[in-house]
Amino acid sequence: MSVTAAKGFTAAGIAAGIKQTGNPDLALVVNTGPRRAAAGVFTSNRVKAAPVLWSEQVLKSGQLSAVILNSGGANACTGPKGFQDTHATAEKVAEVLGTGAGEVAVASTGLIGVLLPMDKLLPGVEAAAGALSEHGGEKAAIAIKTTDTVHKTSVVEGDGWTVGGMAKGAGMLAPGLATMLVVLTTDADVDSESLDRALRAATRVTFDRVDSDGCMSTNDTVLLLASGASGTTPAYEEFAAAVRTVCDDLGQQLIRDAEGASKDIKVEVVNAASEEDAVEVGRSIARNNLLKCAIHGEDPNWGRVLSAIGTTRAAFEPDRLNVAINGVWVCKNGGVGEDREKVDMRYREVHIVADLAAGSEAATIWTNDLTADYVHENSAYSS
Amino acid sequence: MSVTAAKGFTAAGIAAGIKQTGNPDLALVVNTGPRRAAAGVFTSNRVKAAPVLWSEQVLKSGQLSAVILNSGGANACTGPKGFQDTHATAEKVAEVLGTGAGEVAVASTGLIGVLLPMDKLLPGVEAAAGALSEHGGEKAAIAIKTTDTVHKTSVVEGDGWTVGGMAKGAGMLAPGLATMLVVLTTDADVDSESLDRALRAATRVTFDRVDSDGCMSTNDTVLLLASGASGTTPAYEEFAAAVRTVCDDLGQQLIRDAEGASKDIKVEVVNAASEEDAVEVGRSIARNNLLKCAIHGEDPNWGRVLSAIGTTRAAFEPDRLNVAINGVWVCKNGGVGEDREKVDMRYREVHIVADLAAGSEAATIWTNDLTADYVHENSAYSS
Numbered sequence: 001m002s003v004t005a006a007k008g009f010t011a012a013g014i015a016a017g018i019k020q021t022g023n024p025d026l027a028l029v030v031n032t033g034p035r036r037a038a039a040g041v042f043t044s045n046r047v048k049a050a051p052v053l054w055s056e057q058v059l060k061s062g063q064l065s066a067v068i069l070n071s072g073g074a075n076a077c078t079g080p081k082g083f084q085d086t087h088a089t090a091e092k093v094a095e096v097l098g099t100g101a102g103e104v105a106v107a108s109t110g111l112i113g114v115l116l117p118m119d120k121l122l123p124g125v126e127a128a129a130g131a132l133s134e135h136g137g138e139k140a141a142i143a144i145k146t147t148d149t150v151h152k153t154s155v156v157e158g159d160g161w162t163v164g165g166m167a168k169g170a171g172m173l174a175p176g177l178a179t180m181l182v183v184l185t186t187d188a189d190v191d192s193e194s195l196d197r198a199l200r201a202a203t204r205v206t207f208d209r210v211d212s213d214g215c216m217s218t219n220d221t222v223l224l225l226a227s228g229a230s231g232t233t234p235a236y237e238e239f240a241a242a243v244r245t246v247c248d249d250l251g252q253q254l255i256r257d258a259e260g261a262s263k264d265i266k267v268e269v270v271n272a273a274s275e276e277d278a279v280e281v282g283r284s285i286a287r288n289n290l291l292k293c294a295i296h297g298e299d300p301n302w303g304r305v306l307s308a309i310g311t312t313r314a315a316f317e318p319d320r321l322n323v324a325i326n327g328v329w330v331c332k333n334g335g336v337g338e339d340r341e342k343v344d345m346r347y348r349e350v351h352i353v354a355d356l357a358a359g360s361e362a363a364t365i366w367t368n369d370l371t372a373d374y375v376h377e378n379s380a381y382s383s
Numbered sequence: 384m385s386v387t388a389a390k391g392f393t394a395a396g397i398a399a400g401i402k403q404t405g406n407p408d409l410a411l412v413v414n415t416g417p418r419r420a421a422a423g424v425f426t427s428n429r430v431k432a433a434p435v436l437w438s439e440q441v442l443k444s445g446q447l448s449a450v451i452l453n454s455g456g457a458n459a460c461t462g463p464k465g466f467q468d469t470h471a472t473a474e475k476v477a478e479v480l481g482t483g484a485g486e487v488a489v490a491s492t493g494l495i496g497v498l499l500p501m502d503k504l505l506p507g508v509e510a511a512a513g514a515l516s517e518h519g520g521e522k523a524a525i526a527i528k529t530t531d532t533v534h535k536t537s538v539v540e541g542d543g544w545t546v547g548g549m550a551k552g553a554g555m556l557a558p559g560l561a562t563m564l565v566v567l568t569t570d571a572d573v574d575s576e577s578l579d580r581a582l583r584a585a586t587r588v589t590f591d592r593v594d595s596d597g598c599m600s601t602n603d604t605v606l607l608l609a610s611g612a613s614g615t616t617p618a619y620e621e622f623a624a625a626v627r628t629v630c631d632d633l634g635q636q637l638i639r640d641a642e643g644a645s646k647d648i649k650v651e652v653v654n655a656a657s658e659e660d661a662v663e664v665g666r667s668i669a670r671n672n673l674l675k676c677a678i679h680g681e682d683p684n685w686g687r688v689l690s691a692i693g694t695t696r697a698a699f700e701p702d703r704l705n706v707a708i709n710g711v712w713v714c715k716n717g718g719v720g721e722d723r724e725k726v727d728m729r730y731r732e733v734h735i736v737a738d739l740a741a742g743s744e745a746a747t748i749w750t751n752d753l754t755a756d757y758v759h760e761n762s763a764y765s766s
Contacts, residue, residue, distance in 0.1 A: 047693030047701045047717070077689050079702070079718030112686025113719055216694045218686075289672070289753075290761050297762025303495025303601075306460050310430030311599045318430045319462070334430070335462030336496055370672075372755035378673050379680025 002137025002153035005164030008227025011136035013143030016124025018072035024143035035228030038064035039196035043220035049076030062192030065103035141166035189228035206247035260373030273359035277314035282365035292370035298345035322355035385520025385536035388547030391610025394519035396526030399507025401455035407526035418611030421447035422579035426603035432459030445575030448486035524549035572611035589630035643756030656742035660697035665748035675753035681728035705738035
């Protein structure tokens, strides 16, 4: 399944020795055609990793033959040498596959500021190419994990065509994009302009609205490759809906595996004057550390929701705000509403609705609670 | 000392029964004149507590005779009844002191969304008035504590005049203003316009640059009252410097007492194109949860500093950024710099310098690390 669910793709995931643990750390995804159309979206962080700078350039042609992905090192903030390493990796992939480096995207994830062990990575490329298989999607998904506790894959079947994908990400999950690497494949015969349009439309309402810890990565990459192997060109809307469904599914899997989280929080902002207002308010709520601690403590602390709303530029009147937590309207008209004792917070899913009473637009942001485990995991990550 | 270090002020701090613990929870500060000039700055949160709405109105006259402050309840998001309670509190103070309610500022701190126990607060006002003393500053500072582990006071002596003050705050510390109540007093003979100018200039570079957890309160209040009792009118710059020194000192005390913190972090942004850029970058670094966890783990993870800088709109080139942690330039020109093993992080003070190489402006933001204790304290606060 995963990236090899669609016809016209092979993949592999191997342990190249980049990670000191010996766990799988190198994935290769190859488009065997007949088409090579592709699209990508990347982090909006202005400090971009070398593989992001490389892949953005490569994507300008709208064509990709392969994607090489490594965990165990982000190759970010590594200067000219880091970019040379990314280039050399793409060249090596092109050499073993008999294609051009200009059709090879590179993605990396792991610690920032450390050069990759090229003496292990380049031989790893040969080993990965030797392991390519039409059933290799699962192994590829496993090889891109960092602090992920599970690998993430998703597949949607169309009428004679398929969209599938894999994702990694468990921390530094924040908008524009959630911190992650994602490769989506399809055997639908779709040109690169339509792929780009469908991918941007999908990420805008899925990965861009996953905000685990407010931290934006230097390496976020989402790629969509189309082989055309099904011989079918679906209607654009149908295809775009499938891409969105896969992105949504993978985004949910990212949140559910967020570092140290004990609660998955759905922040739904309704009756906003604009979608932008709804997104701004949703992000402000999702990033409020005090609220995230309260949710961890199963405390329906709606005052922290209101104080988060109050820091935004969105249109609202303080005395018309309403907030529901798990279906109980604990805040009405900016003040005390239903009895907070009625709120049942025993389960992992928490649903916050913020009603701005200022219009008819809405948006949903996904986040999680802030826990001692998050602190522990992220205070020990690089040392 | 505290608010009674300057001549012309009395104060009291008592236990009125607002807190269920029986700890002191009501403070009264009275200006005995001969002057009554005053100025105030308040939270920029658009969801403002009732006492903030009240005190903003009162301050328009530039005159204050007294300030009544309670801990044990924020009186925020409490609707019309909450505002009536604030008004009734000011009326009661005016009644017992023989002044007008329009010269009484009110400040509250504690849980949002809960009405104050007026049956305890109003008799408390009488008790506080009965306890007023020229030596009551310390007790007043103690009575405004919430999760503070220590009370905070500061005094600067001028040539024949004094500026003193008290502060409370340990969480929800964020810009515009850090979450806190602060009352400053002086016996200098200064008009309300000069007080306002000096107070805004001071808070802009002190409390506004204390960012403990990125959470902005609904109740932040900083008041400055001048009795004129020294009979001295200092030069404006001299007076403004004293106010800034007291604000800076109290701001440092707030950060050192931040909830659960084990490290005090000074984030200094240098060589920025503008002061605004420096402040934006400093805040972005100070609010990065992953970095704050890394600092807690004594890990000089400069990659997280760069990823935080990259999310800002400030002028910079990624390959010209430099970062020092505790004096070691671990990042040079956007890449690996000096050996990170050289960074000594055993002490509570951590100093991060971010060099944007884009100009000559600078700013410093104060924050602290993110710890399991912070999570614990804030997941259990209201329950």
